[in-house]
Amino acid sequence: GKSTVAKRLAKELGWYFLNTGSFYRAYTLAQLNKGLDPLDKDSVLETARKTVLTVENGSICINGVDSENLLHTPLVDKYASPVSSDPRLRELVTNLVRKIAGNMNIVTEGRDTTTVIFPNADYKFYFDASVEERAKRRVEEQKGVTYEEVLASIKKRDKNDMEKEVGALKKAKNAIYIDTTNLTIDAVCEKVLLAMQKH
Secondary structure (H helix, E strand, O other): OOHHHHHHHHHHHOOOOEEEHHHHOOOHHHHHOOOOOOOOOOHHHHHHHHHEEEOOOOEEEEEEEHHHOOOOHHHHHHHHHHOOHHHHHHHHHHHHHHHHOOOEEEEOOOHHHHHHOOOOOOOOOOOOHHHHHHHHHHHHOOOOHHHHHHHHHHHHHHHHHHHHOOOOOOOOOOOOEEEEEOOOHHHHHHHHHHHHHOO
């Protein structure tokens, strides 16, 4: 998916990779780890303000502990979208991501990366794929989950993400659209690099 391509591109270009969605997942995980309700927006915000997120070697650390491999558990999957719908938390994440990115050359991905976080990015791409293909990819990635569960989860998340008041999933006007449904990761990377050369 997006992360795989973004990581590959970052490596090819010698740039840093930053996944903005991981920050919301990390705050969701921090809230769950405290045994607190991930749907209580005020409580999540308080947790976020007291939690130190850093990026070490491409992995998200929560208060200094590498937590990257815990960000895609079914429980975090379930709550990451509602957690990320709080405009106050989105502002916190936007500022944090911009601060971490600084003046580095980065490849980043996320639902509102090109519209909100980095509206002046030099290169913008919008990847799309059928829900069926995305579910298939996620099942291959995550062992122990069924295709039906993942498909239902993705459909629900898409609906939430498109209806969000803040940080809704939408294509930036000047982003290049790429349908990745029938493309390999190599083919997607090739398309992106080609477009960057032409730009």
